[in-house]
Amino acid sequence: MKLLYFAWVRERIGKPQEEVELPAGIATVGDLMAWLARRGDEYAHAFENPKVIRAAIDRAHVRPDAAIAGAREIAFFPPMTGG
């Protein structure tokens, strides 16, 4: 599965994207954030306050309870500040 990171989430993790093999039992976006946060200090820093992190599955916004089954691309980023 392809993961993408933007803005300060990208800076904290130290890379814009990566391919990961997920273990069994990761069903939702929230599960995925909790799993990522345990991968190392940089991930723990990026996901230290998961409530502020927004996510998108295959380029559409989703909530933390969204199921990730079948997703090709999941992105994590801070609240948006465009316009």
Next chain:
Amino acid sequence: MIVAATIRLQREPFDAAAETAALTRGRTDIGAVVAFTGICRGSEDGAPIAALTLEHYPGMAEAEIARHVEEAQRRWSLLGVTVIHRYGRIEPGQPIVLVLTASSHRHDAFAAAEFLMDYLKTRAPFWKQVEAAGGTAWVDARQSDDSAAARWQAAPARRRDAAE
């Protein structure tokens, strides 16, 4: 009728007057065009800044803007829409975003332009980083922008007649 919209993401500046001319050229059905240009300010929270750098999520940014343009076209009678959003480094005084909405009467164009801007602020995947004397910092999302976007959910959508 859903009319074609122009949606562009680009590094380069844009010319709002030229875009308006392109949208209305040869048209006599359009009676109103609202043009909103967002411009990079020279200060952020009272402190001077050197520039903004906008990061975006290629692919999703276009898709998300298109979804909101379609929603605006469902809610209001629009005869044309143009959205241009820049990314990369933008200096104070330079334009960041352009929203053009065209309709036969002003109400629809005004409302749709405001709706689109409120959603671009909170839903389009762009992030601003401020470059100032003390270094760089990511701009925090504003609660007031969330509130501005939320009021469109509370307002009953003005649906068009099926025959239209």
